[in-house]
Amino acid sequence: MTPDKLRTERELIKGNEAAVKAAVLAGCRSFFGYPITPASEIAHAAADYLPLVGGTFLQAESEIGAINMCYGAAASGVRCMTASSSPGISLKQEGISYAAGAELPIVIVDIMRGGPGLGNIAPEQSDYNQMVKGGGHGNYHLIVLAPNSAQEMCDLTFQAFDIADRYRCPVCILADGFIGQMMEPVAFPAPAFPKSEKDWAVRGDAETTKNFVTSIDLEPEALEKHILHLESKYAEAARNELRWEEYRLDDAEYVLIGYGIVSRILRTVVEKARAEGQRVGMLRPISLWPFPSAVIEGLTRRVKGFLVVELSNGQMVDDVRLAVGRQVPVHLYTRCGGMVMTTKEVFDKVQEWVAEAQNEGAREAAQLLPKI
Amino acid sequence: MKVLEKPRSFYQRFDRKPGAHPYTTHYCPGCGHGVLHKLIAEAVDELGIRDRTIFVSPVGCSVFAYYYFDVGNIQVAHGRCPAAATGIKRSRPDSIVIGYQGDGDLAAIGGNEILHAANRGEDISVFFVNNAIYGMTGGQMAPTTLEGMRTTTTPRGRTILNEGYPLKMCELLSSLPAPVYIERTMMTDGKHLMRTRRAVMKALQCQVEGKGFTFVEVLSQCPTGWKMDPALSLKWIEENLAKAFPLGVYRDEVKDREPHKRRTWIPSDEDVLKELELTLNLGAESGDGHARLVKGPIRFKFAGFGGQGLMLLGEVVADAGMRAGNHVTWLPSYGPEMRGGTANCHVVVSNDPIGSPVVGECDQLLAMNRPSLAKFEATVAPGGSIIYDSSLIETPPTRTDVKAIPLPATEIADQIGSTKVANMVMLGGLMAHLGFPGDEETRETLMSRVTRRELLEKNFAAIEAGKDQVQRLGGR
Ligand SMILES: Cc1ncc(C[n+]2csc(CCOP(=O)(O)OP(=O)(O)O)c2C)c(N)n1
C-alpha cells in the first residue's frame, strides 16, 4: 500500500496544503471548490499549484457546482478533487450519490467543523454519519479515510486517487479542523500516477465515443443488477482497503478508540496510563469505511471494555457497539461544538473506568467465593 | 417511399433502449425533442466533430439522449449540466461539449449553474428546450409556463401573483457580457426548422473555433404535456409561446471574439516537483546527519496581537526544530481559542512522536501583549518560563514558580528600524534562554522563508539583539 520509498525532503506544512501537493503528485489536474473555513487553504493551495502543472483550478458557484464539475471531469477520465467543510459537504451529497451511481472516481476532502446548521468553524467530527453512512440517497458507500497527521493528509490523499480509480468510486478524506490547520513535517512521495488513459471514460476522442456514463437504470432488474455490482466492488474494497493502527494493544485490558485528532490525544493518555501501570491501549480506525469491525470483535474476547472518544454527539460509537455486541461494555466520552477534550479529561475518565472495573471485579470474585 | 437516412451521429439501431422497438425513439409522437436531436446530430456530422463530441444529457424527457447519439455520452443530475459540462470542457479542452436541457432542468433547479457557466463564458454549447412544461414528471408548471396556462400544479392556470412571470432565459443571459451567441428559435415549419438548423450549426461551429459560450433556446412542442394533438401543438407555439418568448438573435459576437487559449502543457515529474517546491531526498533521511534532538518534549505557546508575527515566530521555531531532526507540531489559534484579542499558536518539539498537538499546559510562553499574558500565565507549568515583551507589557507576571524574562522586544526592533522584527527579537531571547532552536537551523529556516536580503539582515540583527539582551540579564 505504501507508495514508493522515494520521498522528498521534509517540509513543515499544513495538513490542508499537504493534501493538495499530494493530489498533484498523484496526477490530479482538476480541482473545483468553494470557500469555507476551515477547508479554504485547500482551495488556496489548489489555486496556487494546479495552473502551474497545466491543470485546472476553478472556484465554482457553489458546492453543488463544484461536485458536479468533478462529476464531469471524472467522467471525462481525469483525476480530480474537491474539498469543503461540513455545511458544504451537505450540499455535495446529491452529487456524491450520482458519482457513486455512475461509478466515478472523485476525491473529496471534508475538513469537519461544528454543526448542525451554520454551527461554527471549530473542529468537530460530526460528519461521520453523513460520510460513512452515506449522506446522499441510494445504495452506496464512500470509502472514507481519516488521517491523524499532516503526513497522513499527504499519504492518504495520495493513495485515495489510486483507490478511487481501482474501485471507480468516490473516496473521502475525512479530517477535522485541527488536522487541516496543523503544520507538521511532511515527506512527500515522488510523483506517481498511471500515464495511460482510462478506457471506460468519455474523453472526447474516437476511441471512447461508444462509452457512456450514467446513473439511471429505469428497469428494476437492471438497477438491482447494478446495485449488486456496486456491492461486489464494496465487498472487495472492504477486504483490501481496511486500515487501522494499534497502539500498545498487545496486553491491553482497556481499549480507547478514536480517529483523527482524537487519536493523538488518546496516544498521550495511553502513555500516562501506562506510566501508572494500567494496561490501556488504543485502536485507531484509519479507514472509517470499511470499518475495522473484525479487529474490534477480535479484541472483545480478551479485553475488559472499550472507551470510544469522539468530537461529536457520538456517531462512530454505533459502529463500535455493532462490532462488540453485548459481551463487554462500550463507554463513550465526547466533546462537541468545537470544544476539544484535554488529555487530562480523558485520563481522568480512564481512571474512573479502571477503578470501577476493578471494584466490579472484586465484587464478582467475592460473589464467587462461597461457591467454591 | 423515400427512406430517410439517420444522421451518422445517430445510432442506426437504438440498442441501449430497453424494450421491443430498437428503431423508434422513446419520445411521444409529435414531440420536439426528437426533431432537435436530429438537427444536432446532423450538425455534428456536417462539422465532422463526432469523435470529439461529448453530449451531456439532463434529467427530463431527454435523459435518455444517450440511446440515440453515437458520440461520447454523460448523463448528469437534474439541472447540473452546465457545471458538469464545465468540468468536462476544462479537463478535455479539445472536446466539443454539448449541453442539452429542458426548462425545468435549466431555468428552475439549475438556474444557478446555467447563470454562472454563461457568465464564465464556458466554451460549451447549450441547447435549451423550452416546452413551457415539465414533460417527464407529468405536466407540471415550469418557470416558462405561460400566464393562465393550466398544468397539473397550476390546475386553475398560472397566475402572476402566485407563480410570477414566465422566465425568459435568452433575455436574462444576454444581460451578461460573456456569451458569444444567443438565439431563440422554433421548429414549427420548414422555414423555422431551417432557422433552427442554422442556429445549431452556428453554436457548434463557434465551439469548434473555441470562442466561448453559446446558447440556443428552442420553443418545442410537447403534445402530451399540453394535451393537444401534434398539429395543434405547432399552431399553439406560433400563436402563444412565440408571442411570450420572441424569436430572434439576442447576441451574436462570433466574428468579434478571439478563440480561447487552450492548455497543452503536460509537465514532467521533474517539472511537477519543481512547481511544488519539493526536492527528492536521494540520500539519508533528512536531519539524521546532524540531528540535534531536544531532551524531553518542549511545549510552547506564542501569543500576542494579530500582526505581531507570532504565528510566524511559532513556525520558525517548529521549522528549525524539524531541521534539527525533531518531531514538531504547530497549531494555530483556531476556533473558540481565537477570541479575546490574542492570536496564538501552539508548538510542540520532541524527540518522540507527538501525541496531542494541543498545548494546554506549556513549558515556554512567549507573550507580546497584556491580554495574552493575562490569559496564558496560569497555563505555564511550574519550572517553565515566560518571555514577555516588556515594552508593551508594564505589569510583569506574578507567578513565582516560573522564570519571568522581560525583553523590550518592540523597542529593540524600533531601534533596528522595523517594529515588524520584534518577533525575531523574542526568538533571539528564546534562543539565549533555552539554547533552542539552534543557530544553524534558525539561519537555514529564515533563509528559506525570507527572500528579501535587507529584511533577512534585519531579522538576523533582531535575533542577535534579543540574545544579547537576555544574556546580559543572565537569562541562561
Ligand atoms: C433533484 C430532483 N428533483 C426532481 C426530479 C424530478 N424531475 C425529473 S424531470 C423533472 C422536470 C423535467 O422538466 P424539463 O426540464 O422541462 O424537461 P422535459 O421533461 O419537459 O423535457 C423533474 C422535476 C429529479 N429527477 N431530481
Ligand code: SF4
Ligand atoms: S412528455 Fe412532452 S417532452 Fe416528454 S416526450 Fe412526451 S411530448 Fe416530448
